[in-house]
Amino acid sequence: MKFTASTSTILKQISSLNGVIPSNPNLPILENFLFEIKEGNLKITASDLQTSIIAEVPVEADQDGSIAIPAKMLADTLKNLPEQPVTFEIDLETYTVSINSDNGLYKLAGENAEDFPEIPQLGRVDTMEIESNVLLDALGYTLFATSNDEMKPAMNGVFLNINSSNADFVASDSHRLVRYRRTDIQSEYETSIIIHKRALSLLKNNLPSEGEAVKIEFNDQNASFTFSNVQLICRLIDERFPDYENVIPLNNNNLVTLDRAAMLSCLKRIAIYANKSTNQVRFKIEGNEVVVSAEDIDFSNEAKERLYCEHEGDDLEIGFNAKFLIEMLNNIHSDKVTLKLSEPGMAGLMVPTEISEEEDLLMLVMPIMLHNYAY
Structure with a gap:
């Protein structure tokens, strides 16, 4: 299998995925990016089992196929190459990856793509859209107030509560609480989910600052955020968030x-x-x-x-x-x-x-x- 793309194009995509690569994964395969080519489109996936990020980019490819490539080696190689087209040649029998540049050849050992864990498929979901700048504001206001206490898992994330009149983004660590409310985000049905702060920090780092629609899909177990050519899928926190409205004093005169x-x-x-x-x-x-x-x-x-x-x-x-x-x-x-x-x-x-x-x-x-x- 062979495909060609510019160093900046590939590097831009894997840079957005790098944050999800775990430093000491339980599964060694998670130290890799999953590269999948189908009909001239390259899909790059990184995962830590709780959160997965997928980026897509068009490339010139001679056939479809998939390979797991060591994330750090690939990123370090591309960072130190000048802007130029590079060709990836992949031996699907030995999982050897050769990167050909104008003046060099770099070989690294890949792994079988079938060993990479499957990314959750949400199936039947609830769907909504939020502008990226609105979502950035909500995360900026709330993420800092989430808890680091693993004994309080419900507080390790941001609580999103949407009803027919508004949407609340809420975070608390027991010592402080932040409630950011938007009256321009509504839903016919009341919905409440808790999204882990690690996933939201990764999302915040990748969201475009200009107003771009972010498609949010979620079911009982997972949530998905899709924008531009990036999709982030994360496992929800299956806990009950404290009744924050009763904590807020009403007579602070x-x-x-x-x-x-x-x-x-x-x-x-x-x-x-x-x-x-x-x-x-x-x-x-x-x-x-x-x-x-x-x-x-x-x-x-x-x-x-x-x-x-x-x-x-x-x-x-x-x-x-x-x-x-x-x-x-x-x-x-x-x-x-x-x-x-x-x-x-x-x-x-x-x-x-x-x-x-x-x-x-x-x-x-x-x-x-x-x-x-x-x-």
């Missing part, structure tokens, strides 16, 4: 509006002086001023700064994990944010002041119990 960039810079400085195990920072809100402070008693470190704010409500003192606040602020694009607070022991909400009509973004963070100290 103490409103504090701050400049997002100023607050972010302040927290990055103050966090340096916080206790490294709790990352606790204190917000002392009085009138139109917020004093942000931190102290690490073990090392006699302390710092404080003042920020101007717009404040509606009573004076308040509350503590938060600085790391959580910094991540939240890094993933909000509004110039200003509003903290919606009630009492020192109750969860606080952070929302952007500027957002489009079809969007609603809410970030919840649990407080940290304050220990009194004085400057």
Whole structure:
């Protein structure tokens, strides 16, 4: 079997697949790309059994066939070749792969394509379409808040709940929760799925930033995302997501509006002086001023700064994990944010002041119990 394509064409496709190749796979065959040629079309597949990515590209081929090619060796070879046509010659009996360039010949040992695990076929599915830029926004707002705790598998992914009025993208790690709602995404039937964050991170890295339709198909076990010439198929998390609506407080009437960039810079400085195990920072809100402070008693470190704010409500003192606040602020694009607070022991909400009509973004963070100290 022989086919020809440019180095950049092949490299572009395998670069989008590289992230799914496991470093220490249970099945050695998963260290390979699966190359399948049919009627002049090359389909390249990479999989870790939980997530599979398939990319397609037209090539000049003399016959149909398939081969598994070592992913790292192939990627490293093509990265170091200049842009030019290369010819792959594959011996389907010995599984030897020869790559012919203008000035060189590179031989590597492939494997039998039949040993590559079968990619799930979804069969009967529910289908919907979302613009790629909308999906990128949803993933950008939620992925950072997913949990790493394998004892809470439902929180290891993003919960997608679609009904007749909106779609919610939700992520939580028990200490914080993000709900990103779109009123321009709807479905006649209510549907809920949980997609693992690893699959969504791979999807985010491959989605086009310009508005391109992404076809989403899913059944009880798997979900598929198709766009351009790429398809990502992943296994869903078969768990029940917590009832997030009941966690969101409704009576946070103490409103504090701050400049997002100023607050972010302040927290990055103050966090340096916080206790490294709790990352606790204190917000002392009085009138139109917020004093942000931190102290690490073990090392006699302390710092404080003042920020101007717009404040509606009573004076308040509350503590938060600085790391959580910094991540939240890094993933909000509004110039200003509003903290919606009630009492020192109750969860606080952070929302952007500027957002489009079809969007609603809410970030919840649990407080940290304050220990009194004085400057």
